[in-house]
Amino acid sequence: MLKFISEFEIRLQRANTERASDGLPPLSKVHLKVLGQMALMANIEASSKLHLVATKDLDAIIEGDWTARTLLKNVLQENGMVYDELSSEVWIPPEATFEVMHDSSVLKVSLLSPLFVLASKAVKAPQKNKQLITQAIEIWGEELIDLISEHGQDIRIFLNDK
Amino acid sequence: MTSKHILKQFQKRAKKLDALRNDKRYTEVIAFLSAKGLLESNKIKAHYKRGQKIPLTHFLWAAKNLEPRIYEVLPAAILHFPTSIESPDNDLPEDLAAILKHLKTGKNEGPTYKHADYSLIKKWANTTLTDKRAKPLSEKKIARTFRLKPDTIAQIRAGAQMLGISDAEFLEQLIHREILITLPTATEGN
Numbered sequence: 001m002l003k004f005i006s007e008f009e010i011r012l013q014r015a016n017t018e019r020a021s022d023g024l025p026p027l028s029k030v031h032l033k034v035l036g037q038m039a040l041m042a043n044i045e046a047s048s049k050l051h052l053v054a055t056k057d058l059d060a061i062i063e064g065d066w067t068a069r070t071l072l073k074n075v076l077q078e079n080g081m082v083y084d085e086l087s088s089e090v091w092i093p094p095e096a097t098f099e100v101m102h103d104s105s106v107l108k109v110s111l112l113s114p115l116f117v118l119a120s121k122a123v124k125a126p127q128k129n130k131q132l133i134t135q136a137i138e139i140w141g142e143e144l145i146d147l148i149s150e151h152g153q154d155i156r157i158f159l160n161d162k
Numbered sequence: 163m164t165s166k167h168i169l170k171q172f173q174k175r176a177k178k179l180d181a182l183r184n185d186k187r188y189t190e191v192i193a194f195l196s197a198k199g200l201l202e203s204n205k206i207k208a209h210y211k212r213g214q215k216i217p218l219t220h221f222l223w224a225a226k227n228l229e230p231r232i233y234e235v236l237p238a239a240i241l242h243f244p245t246s247i248e249s250p251d252n253d254l255p256e257d258l259a260a261i262l263k264h265l266k267t268g269k270n271e272g273p274t275y276k277h278a279d280y281s282l283i284k285k286w287a288n289t290t291l292t293d294k295r296a297k298p299l300s301e302k303k304i305a306r307t308f309r310l311k312p313d314t315i316a317q318i319r320a321g322a323q324m325l326g327i328s329d330a331e332f333l334e335q336l337i338h339r340e341i342l343i344t345l346p347t348a349t350e351g352n
Contacts, residue, residue, distance in 0.1 A: 041204055051183055052204045053192060053229045056289070080199045082289055127277050128230045131179055138176035141169060159171055 001042040004079050005102050005109055011071045012106040030064035031108045032072070033098060035090045035120075039111040042101060046114040049139050050132070057084045091124050092116065093151060115144060122148045126157055133158050179228065187220040188228050198243060200235040200286060210246075218249040225276070233276040237261050238286035 016026040036059035040046040058081055062069055073083050098110035112120075118136045121129040122144075137144055137158070145155050182188065183205075194216055195201040196208035221239075225232035240247050240262060254262070257275055264272035264280065265287050272280035288298040310318075322332035 041202070047204050050204075053231055054202045055231055055234055055286070056199065056202060057285075080289075082285065130230075131228055134172055134175050134179060137169075137172045145168075155168070159168075159175060 001038060004075060004081070005107070007079070008072060008075045009102075009104060009107050011075060012068065015067060015071060016106065027068055027106070028065060029106055029108065030062065030068045030072075031110070033061040033063070034101075034109065034111045035059040035061070035087060035092065036084075036112075036117065039117050040114055043099065043111050043114050046117075050135055052132075056081045058082070059084045059087045059090055061087060091120050093119050093147070115140060115147060118144055119147045119151060122155075122158070123151045123153045126153065130158055182228055188224045190216055191221050191224040191232065192229070194246070195232065195235060195239060198239065200239055201231065215246060215248045218247050218254070221247065222255070230277065234278040234282055235286045237265055237275065237283050238289070241265060241287055 012027060012030060019026055034042060037052065037054035038058055038060075040050060041052050041054055046052075058076055060083070062072060064072075076083050092112065093116050096116035097113045099113055100108065100110050102109040114136075118133060118140070122133045126133070133148075137155070148155055189206055192201065192203050192206045193209040194214070196203050196206065197210035218240075221232055221236055225236065237258065240258075257273070260273055261275045261280070261283060265284060270284075272284070274280060275283060318329050318332055321336075322329045325332060325335075327335070
């Protein structure tokens with residue numbers, strides 16, 4: 001994740017240098033809000049406590065213009081990753097918070113906080129995330145259980161074998 | 163307030179899962195899929211020993227018991243690295259065989275495989291992997307037999323020879339409009 005962010009930063013800087021030499025204004029600052037498994041992987045606390053496995057797609061909300069989006073997808077591809085075009089459909093709990101991972105003049109990267117990533121997975125994709133949620137409840141306990149339950153999911157399904 | 167009993171049950175279950183994660187079946191599968199660029203793990207290093215063969219049953223066990231994301235990438239792994247994944251008597255589970263058939267024939271829609279949408283599975287089959295020897299499925303060539311008039315074949319040959327490429331490459335480039343040429347007719351060429 002760090003490698004990809006630094007490469008993306010370089011591409012944005014380079015694009016702005018070219019635009020300046022062409023007399024064009026710089027690209028507006030990009031804000032990348034990382035969701036899903038990558039948000040957990042990139043979070044130091046979550047990554048140290050949880051066993052995580054991720055597919056090579058990035059769930060993220062991109063606030064930036066089309067040039068920046070294209071640059072992002074290119075950098076992802078060069079790093080063996082793809083951008084999940086359905087990222088905007090990921091459900092984020094309304095009270096969710098984000099943690100800033102990187103902030104420069106051209107790029108800001110925020111990670112959805114682990115508790116809300118886990119709640120989102122528990123509520124919207126429980127079967128795929130059974131083992132992850134079980135792990136997470138052992139670590140975050142009642143705080144996570146309450147959050148999941150508040151959003152309508154019965155936590156007992158994570159104790160079933162089926 | 164959550165009952166202590168429920169929390170205890172989660173703790174018990176989490177410990178069981180922790181023990182299972184040390185199973186060689188799981189660590190080998192994750193290491194392999196990471197090495198091939200299909201998955202990423204924060205605790206298991208990507209590793210693949212040349213010539214290593216991992217039984218399909220290990221993938222299915224790991225996916226069922228510990229990491230369902232394996233189901234999403236397993237078809238892509240089988241297609242790209244068939245000699246690395248062993249199945250008993252080449253006998254695949256029916257649902258997996260159906261998915262592979264759809265992917266190989268380039269179908270845009272297909273069945274769900276263990277909660278994973280076909281579109282997701284197809285995405286991994288078409289992604290460029292870190293192992294550059296593995297071509298995305300959309301770039302793999304499929305053999306076809308066509309019956310064409312002798313004159314058509316002669317024109318394809320003439321065009322291919324003119325460009326110094328094979329007949330198949332010539333046809334592909336024509337279809338993708340990478341070349342626009344006027345070919346002499348067979349009689350004019352004589």
